[in-house]
Structure formats: C-alpha cells, structure tokens
Amino acid sequence: MNVAVAKTGSGRAVSDLFASAEGRLPGSPDVIAARREAFESYERLGLPHRRIEEWKYTDLRALVGEVLPLAAAPDAAALKRAADAVKAHAIAGACKLVLVDGVFAADLSDVKALASEVSLKALREMLDKDAGLLKTASTDAVIALNAALATDGVVLSIADGAQLSAPVQIIHVATAASASAFTRSRVAVGKGARATIIESFVAAGAKAYQVNDAVIVAIGDDADVAHIRLMDDAPDAVNVTSQFVTVGANTKLNFFNMTTGAAVSRLQGFITFSGEGSELAVNGVNLLKKTEHGDTTLVVDHAVPNCVSRETFRAVIDDRAHSVFQGRIIVRPDAQKTDGKMMTRALLLSDEAEADNKPELEIFADDVSCGHGATAGALDDSLLFYLKARGLPEKQAQALLIQAFVGEAIEQIADDGLREHVIGIAERWLEQRS
C-alpha cells in the first residue's frame, strides 16, 4: 500500500507521534498491534474537520492543528504540584482517584477508602486481560487516536446492589505544558447499585496541554447513577472527551457536564438505552469567554421502548467565544412509547459571541413523544434595570441573572454539597469576568 506521509502544521510527521509514544504504551504485543491498527485508522482520517458532519462546528484541524507529543510520566515534582491541585478541586467526602498527565497516581488517590463493593484497577494493568478495553463502536478519528495512545485510566466496577454513600471523583490533573495526555477508563455499575461518579479536569500550572479522554460506562438494571463532569481546564488547553454509556432497564441516570475552561473543548456523549423503563436526564452548562470554543455533542439512542430522556443545555457566551450544542435523539423502530425531549438555550453576552445549536430527531417508531427547542438571546433589559434600580451594579446584576439562567441545569444535581461545589465553580467564572 502506498500511503503518503501526512505532515502536520509544524512539519512533524503524524506517524512520529505513535513511534515516539510506543515505548511508553502499556500492553502485550497483541495490544500494541491493536493500538497500531487504531493509529493507522487515525492516520487515514487525520484530525476531524468541518467537512465531517459531526465536526462541522468544531474543526479541530483549524482550531488545534496538531496533536502534541505524549506527556512524560510524572516525576516527583509533578506529583507534588498535582497533589496541590487535587486539594483545591477535591469534593468534600468523595473518594479521589487521580490521573496525572495520563497516569494513575495511586499515592494521590483514596484507594483504601473505597467501599468494599468497588473494585479498582489501573487501565495499564488490565489491558492484557481485557482486549475489549480499547474497543468502541465508533469510527471517530479522535477515539481511534485514544485507543492507540491511551496510557492509563481507571477500571472501576461497582458490585450489584452496592449503595455507595461517598461519591467517586476521578480527577485528571495536567502538570506538563505543551504535551498531551490520553486516558481511557471504564465504569461498570452493577444491578440495583446506587452511585455518584464525578470527573474533574484541572491543571496544575500547566499551559497549552491537550487531553483526549474516553470513558466507557455500563450501567446495569435497576440502578441509580449520578454522573457529574467538570471540565475546568487551563484557558489555553484542549480537551476532547468521548463518553460511551449504556443504560440498563428501570435505571435512572442523571448526567451533568459543565465546561468552564479550555481554549477548545468537546464532550461527545453516546448514550444508549439497552433496557426498558429507564430515565435519563442530561444537563449541560457551557461558560465560555475570550476566544474559547466549547462543544457539547450528545447522541441519545432509544434502542428499546418505554424510556424517557430529558436534555437541558445552557450556554453563556462572552467576548468572542463560541458554543456548540449538537443533540441527536434516535428512536429505533421498536422503541415505542419513547419520551425524548431536549431544550437548549444560549445567552450571548457580547455582539461577537456565537452559539450554534443543532438539534436532530431521528424517529423510526410511530408511538412516541419527542421534541426539541432552541433559543439564543441577550440578557433581558427589563430584568437588568429592575435589579439596577434596586442597587445592584451592572456586573452584579448580570451575574445574578446568569446564575439564574444556568441554575435550571445545575439544580438537577440532587446532592446538596455537590451542587454547591458546582455553583462555586460557576460563581468563580462570573467573578473572573467582572
């Protein structure tokens, strides 16, 4: 086969990326062969660009240009910096599992505090035993790249019937500047289990780093799961995260994502109902400023009948920032009595702010209730004047209205402490803009 060597903007050959990383990638020769195959598939596709429909509004070739070399495994100094960042971002009462520059850091994690019904392994220990860890039903280039280069992650298994009182918080810390971290994790939640999973993305002083994370979540029947993601990266970082979630029967999943950082970010979530009678709530908030680009792309697949999905998305866009929401609801031919709705609203705080909303309904069943709505607009002048007439300076009046605007999504977080933590992050964002 005759393959032209693809060059990146800096002239570095794309294939060098794999060659230079290969020595650090865990896995048996078979796993490495599977990785090479995934990398070749990435090489053929290259970074996604605007002519690929799913990436129309987030052209990674234009926005990111090239994938940075793999970050070195963290040394003692990096772990020290990471420990400080973990302290600052840890949620009270949660069991922390920390990944530093793409490597699981057992010493910074609360491994011993995990409930006995939770089994935890690092991805690097599991690859040889479970070849499926690197496989997903996706042909997306960034996911192929993740399979090729994932250095580590957590493999969590929550036993049937476990009722976890403490949330599990996976914290991704970046300490290495101008380098990339590839992580892949899997969370399996057993039948009848109840759990709260939090994922946080933070920087420990690192600049211009790139994150490519993939998470596979499999939730059994009769479970009750809250899954909260906080993408609070450095302002010049890149974070592309892919989530594959399957939801069993009679299960409740409350999924929440908030993006408050990163020059370029994308959360792509693929959520599939695999059992009947389940309820899914997906709530998202983008808080974007300067020239940040934040993309939330969700595909909710009603593959079976009698499930309910609700998507509520709020974007607050300041300066020249750009928010993208793509929501697709698929209702398969057998999925009668599906109830799927999504509502997305964008608040534009400047004339140059941009919001793209793309709702899509693909309905193949005839007895369903589906709908979507999208709005974009500025703050209401009459509300602003009322608040100012009561003594609130302009910025404070705006902040109060913005909090109310995103509150509708944040309020869906049931746990009081967790909700307060998320509100705290949003408040910090608001303070930084005034």
Place this chain on the structure above:
Amino acid sequence: MALLEVKDLKVRVEEREILHGLSLTVNEGEVHAIMGPNGSGKSTLSHVIAGKPGYEVTDGQILFKGEDLLEMEPDERAAKGVFLAFQYPVEIPGVATMTFLRTALNAQRKARGESEYSTPDFLKKVREVSKSLNIPQDMLKRGVNVGFSGGEKKRNEVLQMALFEPSLCILDEMDSGLDIDALRIAADGVNALRSPGRAMVVITHYQRLLNYIVPDFVHVMSKGRVVKSGGKDLALELEASGYTQFEDAA
C-alpha cells in the same frame, strides 16, 4: 430642605418629546401625588428619575439632595436613597427573593461605605418587615415575583421599600391591577413608612389610591407638563370634573 428638584425637564423617547419642561420640588417628609390622564408623561417622569435606559434628557436637570441625579447610574441612585416602586414589577425566575433582597440591600450598603448585613441579622430584619406587611415566609423562598398575584407583587415592592429605607419613594401606578383589599394592605404598608425624613411621590390615574395614601400636595400633569398644583382637595375636584379641562389648558 428640597430633597428632589426637577427643573424644566425635557425628555424624548426616540424622536418624540414626552416631557416639555416639567418642574417639581419635593421636600423631606412630604407626600406628593401626581395625577393625569394616560399619556401625560407620569410614568416617563418616574422612569427618568430612576434612570431607566431609553429616555433622552434634552434639557433641564434633576437634583437629589443637591446632587445631579442624571449623572448617576440607576444603582448609584438607589444607594443614594431613590426607590421606584414599579407599576409592573418583573418576574425573575431562578433568583430566590431572599437572595435578591440580601444582594440588593448589601450592594446599597456597600456603595454607601456601610458594613454589609450578616445572614442572621438580615433574616431577622426581613422577618420583622414581612410580618408587618402580611407577607408569608414561603413567598420569600420563591423566585422574585414568580407566580405572585398582582397584590403580592405590590406588597413585595413595599417590602423592599421598608428594607432599603430610601429617602425618596416613587410609587408608579401602585393601584393598577389591585382589588380593594390588596390596595388597602399595600397602602397601609406605605403609610407605615411615612416619616419626617422620607418623601413620597405617588403617581396615579385615579383618585381612589389617595383615599388610602393621603397626599400633602397634588399636581396635575397633562401633555408633559404640570398644569395645576394644589392641596389634597384638588384630587377630589378632579374626580368630579375629570381631566378634560386640563387637556385644553395644556
């Protein structure tokens, strides 16, 4: 001393002049009623005093405690003691009334260089005031004015007036949309706030409100000017004869 001095005020909205040289002086402790037919410029006057955007002052001035009010942002005016009770108080979903009240009160205090209220002190103060106005506590937990009846919205305005303790209260068509019982409760709240240091400007189309809030002075506005001023009896006279005579006079 003169608390509010409006001197020869001319105001345009877009290309149309609404106030054509209006003058009004309000001293501390006085209650003035401004009456007039629809479109006479009553609400425009209240909006310009509070600083609502969209009005262009082409001539004249407004002094508040001797300071140029028109140079100030709406929030600065509020902190100085100007309070506008809205004709149609807005609903603000997602902002709890308590949060709003505390944020506003503390913003005003901060602007004046006063210490901010602690949460317990604030709660105590709100409880006292809301009790006297017959405002149930659960109303305070709801979003600002969300789902409130007309009477509840006006009572919420009076509650704010009582909390913020302004020196000038402008009541814009406070009686609109209220039944007689709701009107009485709101008016009782206002009357309780009358004091030698505080002035009120009561803007109304109907004399009815003035049975409950009895003014010291009554001004009749027509076509953007004050065309007649007098004592409280002027309101009764108007009730009998209507506004038509003044429309010709203007």
